[in-house]
Amino acid sequence: MFKKLLVAIFVLSSIAFYGQTTVTGKVYDEYLEPFPSALINSVNGQTTSDNDGNFTFTVKSGFPFSIQVSAFGYKTEVIEITSANQEINVILKENTALDEVVISASRSPERIIESPVTIERIGITDIKRNTSVSFYDGLANLKGIESRESNYGYKAINSRGFATFDNTRFVQLVDGVETSIPALNFSAGNILGLSDLDVKSVEILPGASSALYGANAFNGILLMRSKNPFDHSGISTYFKTGQMTQEAAGTNWFYDVGVRMAYKFSDYFAAKVNFTTFKAEEWHANDDANTTGVGGVKKEGNRDSHPDYDGVNFYGDEVVIDILGIGRVSRTGYAENELYDYDGHNVKFDGSLHYRPMGNDKLELIYSSRFSQGNNSYQGTNRFSQEGYFLEQHKLEVVGKNFFVRGYYTGNNTGDRTHDLRFAGVALNEKYNPNRNWFGEYIAAYSGGVPGVTPGNDKSARDFADRNRLQPGTAEFKNALNEIIATPINEGGAGIKDKTGYYHADANYNFRDLISWAEIQVGGSYRKFNINSQGTLFTDKDSPINFDMYGAYSQIQKSFLDERAKLTASIRYDKAKNFEGNYSPRIALTYDVGGSKNKIIRASYQTGFRNPSIPEQYFGLRSGPNRFILGTSEENLTRFNTVVTNSGTGAPATSVITGEDILRKSGVKPVKAENVKSYELGYRSIINIGSTNILELDLSGYYNQYENFVAFKDVLVPNYGEVSNGVPDAEAISAFANGDFLEVTLNTNTTADIDSYGFGVGLSTKVFKTFNFGANYTYSKLVFDQASDPSFQPGFNIPEHQLKVMFGNPNLFENFGFNINARWQNEFLWQSSFLDGQVDARTVLDAQMNYRIPSLKSKIKIGGTNLTGKEYVVAPGSGLIGSVYYISWTINE
The missing domain is CATH 2.60.40.1120 (Carboxypeptidase-like, regulatory domain)
Structure with missing residues (x-):
């Protein structure tokens, strides 16, 4: 047996x-x-x-x-x-671009050509061919996408206008997690994003996207997806170095290194980590043009010819008074490069653990953390030095075949040395010689009261008043600057202290396996903020500010007419603490012309809304002497107050001005949510050319109508007296005459009608059999009658015409390829709270050539950006963009 x-x-x-x-x-x-x-x-x-x-x-x-x-x-x-x-x-073999599968347009996989709305995308292959230093820089070559370059590490992506560097109308997500800086609500760009080695795909939806993605997906949304370690394992690295050239900064080397390590331990468990770091000289900002003041425009003259000179990138000269018999006189400012060393660097790390309890992708649990620390400059209401900032994110997510549930935390710490450069200059002047004394000495010298000083001469009087001025580079100057940086801005220094964070949860379920007649999805989200700038940015000196917001949505997709037509209908409801609830509907229709799935017409009506950002609600920021930027939520108006000193004869020595005083005297109403209605038409096709070639064509057009558009409004508020319906009483008139008033920039809504429209066309094909060729053109137009609201600044901030061209061959001969990108745009008007002005037309040429070494699993790339060498400015007051020449070595890409 x-x-x-x-x-x-x-x-x-x-x-x-x-x-x-x-x-x-x-x-x-x-x-x-x-x-x-x-x-x-x-x-x-x-x-x-x-x-x-x-x-x-x-x-x-x-x-x-x-x-x-x-x-x-x-x-x-x-x-x-x-x-x-x-x-x-x-x-x-590579897919054609329009055959690529995307998920952002409907939160469900579909070919780009069948997407119900306009969408732009880059994948792993596009990243390999990229001519820019990083994949994120390369997004500027996509149709209708703009990049606001600030320095090597920070760029702001936008579409369809209405944005500055702090773009709060455009949302960016990495694996479903928003990358916005908690307190200021604008995206940190790729400072908190992905390494080139870990990017699987990038999808951009230009235009209103609130129906699925909620508040602030107003101008569009960018979704970055990383590589899953179950599918992409191994060790890969890159090394980049080269030179950055700029007339103001000279020639400087930069260094950029990245490592990705991923390992699939079994069918059940995998993990990955990414580490990147760079060091690069930032673009120097040295515009010495005269301005009309903070948030003003450029004007004629320089320090030698204008006693009231206020240079664009000079700080401290914003302090100005009217002197009887002399005129307006400003203090002598410090140049930006005397206050900031442009030492840009960043260290970024992320890691994730992935568990599949069933041994396949039907269910996956993910825990991930992401950290970023470094230095960079930033241009908002003023120019800021962000030294030692720290950002962190932690996510726990469960992903199934038809659902996801995730929760995450995002936190920001400005560190000990983040500061406002304008206030650093103001405080340095006040430190060596208080304003009252300095102007008294200037008046005495100018009037002939000081022996040896030529009467009636601004330079001689100024040199006398500046005789004890702190000199840049000296130990005394450095010690004084360090003390000012350590002192919070609301206590007379320049320091910004912010430890704001938020918690977020969202979920989505697709009923496709339970309901057969249509595809139905439901989802929702919740977010809670804890704002804590210690009074340096917001009205939170006495206590942090807390508020929350939530939303829910549903979408249905139904195909009919023998699968040639597809209807997509979505609606979302959102509610935030300080604002009424908001519904965001979207409806879209696509139709397959000819039944081949290669010629698709699309039409859509979609809406977007944006709750005012945290700054627009809670700012209490002193942006200059006797000048504030004030958020106008009703809660913030009760929190704000300031004590001002008066100089008028018979006026009270001091006055206390509250937020309610400011709105009452200015006639401005509390800010409320803004809305947009967007109408789009589009056509995509894959056209056979001969027997072996195809032409991909993408046409789109839109018309946007805005309601309650939020922007800045500058007002003058008398320290005493009243203003009723725009008419000051006698006491208020006296305050204005004595210079006893506040300059306040308020966030409010315009009653003016604002529309915008535009269209874009993109095409790609092969020429000369093996060469890739692509071109796209974007037209953007603002419709706004300035006379309907004379003081309102829409800040469209986008060129009317943009043309972009690509040409290259990934395999010109064995293991060798190249690519060229060119971008042109016309002149346009830039408006912001820092400075208004014209941005010149520009043509930018980028190129790279690469050589693959299969035996070493490596690729060597040599390239450059802005190869024409003509420097250009992204916005008035920012650093001129020079040229970058680089070489990179990537192993196991």
Whole structure:
């Protein structure tokens, strides 16, 4: 009996062993290079190719059977396996751009060509061909997308206008997590984003997207997706270095290094970490043009010819008084490069743990953390030095086939040295010689009361009053500046202290496996803020500010007319503490012309809304002597007050001015949410040209109508007296005459009608058989009658015409490729609370050539940006953008 049992076990084991035959194969790209991380699916299970393109799996069923080999951005190949010793070599070919699958437009996978709204996208292949230093810089080459370059590490992406560097109308997400800085509500760009090595895809929806993504998805939304360690394992690195050239800064080297490590321990557990760091001289801002003051415009003259000179990038000269018999006189300011060293650097780390309890992608639990620390300058209401900032995010997420549930925390710490450069200059002047004394000495010298000083001469009087001025570079100057930086701005220094954070939760469920007649989704989100700037930015000196917001949405998609037409309808409701609830509907229709799925017409009506940002609600920021920027939520008006000193004869020595006083005297109403209605038409097609080539065409047009548009409004508020319906009483007139008033910039809504419209066209094809060619054009137009609200500044901030061209060949000859990008835009008006002015037309040329070394699994890239060498400015007051020349070495890309 025992022998029979042994024989039976042996026979069964032999059958099992025989039945589990091992099959091997290799995956290549179209240039016959090994293709790592390709996904191989069959009835026998799932596996991925390794860094050499090899894959292995065990056959548990009989022959023949088929395998599917796929990768993001490539066409899926189906191979029939007939025997265990079959030679399996799979070549993956790139998808056409319009065949790529996206998820952002409907929160459900669909081809770009079938997307119900305008969408732009880049994938792994596009990133490899990128001519810019990083993939994020390369987004500027997409149709209708603008980049506000501030320095090497910080850029702000936007579409369809109405934005400055602090773009609060455009949302950016990394794996579903918003990257906005908690207190200021604008995206940190790629400071908190992805490494080039970890990017799987980037999708951008230009225009209103609130129906699915809620508040602030007003101008658009950018979604960055990272590589999952289950599908993309291994170690990869890059090294970048080169030179940045600018007339003001000279030639400076930069260094940028990144490492990605990912490992699939089993079908159940995987993990990854990313580390990047860079060091680069920032673009110097040295505009010495005269201005009309804070938030004003440029005017004629310089320090030698204008006693009231206020230079664009000079700080401290904002302190100005009217002197009887002399005129307006300002103090002598410090140049920006005397207050800031332009030492830009950043260290960024992220890591994630991934667990699949079922051993497949039907259910996955993810925990991830992301950290960023460094230095950079930033231009908002003033110019700021962000030294030692620290950002962190922590996420826990459960992802299933038809749902996700996630929660995350985002926190910001400005560190000990973040400060306002304008107030640093003001405080330095006050420190060595208080304003009252300085102007008294100037008047005495100018009037001939000081021996040896030429009467009636501004320079001689100024030199006398400046005789004890702190000199940049000296120990006394450095010590005084350090003390001012350490002193909060609301206590007479320049320091900004902010430790704001927020908690966020959201979820989505798709009923596609439960409901067959249509695809229905529901979802919702909740966010809670804790604002704590210690009174340096907001009215939170005595206590932090807390508020929350929530939203819920639903979407239905239904195909009809033999699957040629598809209707998408969505609606979302959002509510925030200080504002009424808001509904955001969207409806879109696509139609397949001809039934080939290659010619799609789309039309949509969608809405967007934006709750005023935290600054627009809670600012209590002193932006200059006797000048404030004030948020106008009703709660903030009760929190704000300031004590002012009066100089008029018979006037009270001091006055206390509250937020309610300011709104009452200015006639401005509390800020409320803004809305946009957007109408879009579009057409996408894949057109066969000859027998081997295709032309991809994408046309789109939109018309936007805005209500309650939020922007700045400058008002003068008398320190005493009353103003009723815009008419000051006698006491208020006296206050204005004596100079006893506050200059206040308020966030409010305009009653004027504001519309904008535009269109874009993009095409791509191959020329000369193997060369890639692409071009796109964008037209943008503002419709606004300034006479309907003379003091309102819409801040459209976008050129009317943009033209972008791409030309290249990824395999000109064996292992060698190149790419060229050119961008042109016309002159346009820039409006902001820092400075208004014209931005000149510009043409920017970027190029790169690369060489692949298969034996080292490496790619060497040499390139440059702004190769014409003509420097340009993104916005008045920012640093001129010079040229960057770089070389990079990427291993296991």
